[in-house]
Amino acid sequence: MWSWQGFWLWLHILSAIIAFGPTFAYPLIGAQIAKSPQNAVFGVRVMETISMRLTLPFAVVGLPVAGIGLILTDQIDFFGTTWLLVAVGLYILALIYSIGVQMPTGMKLMHKLEAMPPGPPPEGAGPPPEIAALTKRLQMGGALLTVLFLAIFTLMIFKPGGTEFSGLG
Numbered sequence: 018m019w020s021w022q023g024f025w026l027w028l029h030i031l032s033a034i035i036a037f038g039p040t041f042a043y044p045l046i047g048a049q050i051a052k053s054p055q056n057a058v059f060g061v062r063v064m065e066t067i068s069m070r071l072t073l074p075f076a077v078v079g080l081p082v083a084g085i086g087l088i089l090t091d092q093i094d095f096f097g098t099t100w101l102l103v104a105v106g107l108y109i110l111a112l113i114y115s116i117g118v119q120m121p122t123g124m125k126l127m128h129k130l131e132a133m134p135p136g137p138p139p140e141g142a143g144p145p146p147e148i149a150a151l152t153k154r155l156q157m158g159g160a161l162l163t164v165l166f167l168a169i170f171t172l173m174i175f176k177p178g179g180t181e182f183s184g185l186g
Contacts, residue, residue: 025086032079037166039067043159047152054144055137058130065123073120076112098179104172111165119158126151 043064050060084105088095095101129148143149 021090022087025083025090029080029083029087032075032083033170036072036075036080039071040159040162044156047156053137055135058127061123061127061130065127068120068123073116076115080108100172100175100177104169107165107169107172111162111169114158114165115162119155119162122151122154122158126155 046060046064050057087093088101093101126148129145129151133145133148138144144152
């Protein structure tokens with residue numbers, strides 16, 4: 018049977034999958050870039066395209082709209098539900114970090130890579146120091162965002178302290 022609660026829940030879960038699912042492939046893409054640095058621009062462009070066309074729109078619009086729909090439909094006391102407040106707080110921190118740090122760093126890396134001469138680097142040469150530093154910063158930021166995402170996911174699933182969404186278990 019159709020319900021608003023079911024609709025908002027479906028939209029919330031779908032938005033999370035579309036927004037964050039592909040980002041779990043970034044370390045794999047990065048490993049392939051390290052194996053064939055001549056393809057670095059393409060690999061970074063793929064990750065930036067995913068971020069701009071999937072992650073950002075669904076994280077900034079889809080998840081909050083569906084989350085608010087769930088809260089209103091189930092009449093959740095938002096300010097009285099600790100796990101939800103913590104999850105939303107972590108989510109806001111993750112968005113600020115993503116938009117304020119990760120995205121500009123990724124764009125800077127892409128521009129630096131595009132400015133490099135085409136073709137593979139000389140045998141035995143590592144990446145230029147600035148590219149290595151940007152890559153490391155993105156990797157560390159990605160790890161932080163993964164931990165935040167998993168914490169939010171855990172809070173949303175287990176709802177420690179109570180206030181279940183109706184019909185969820």
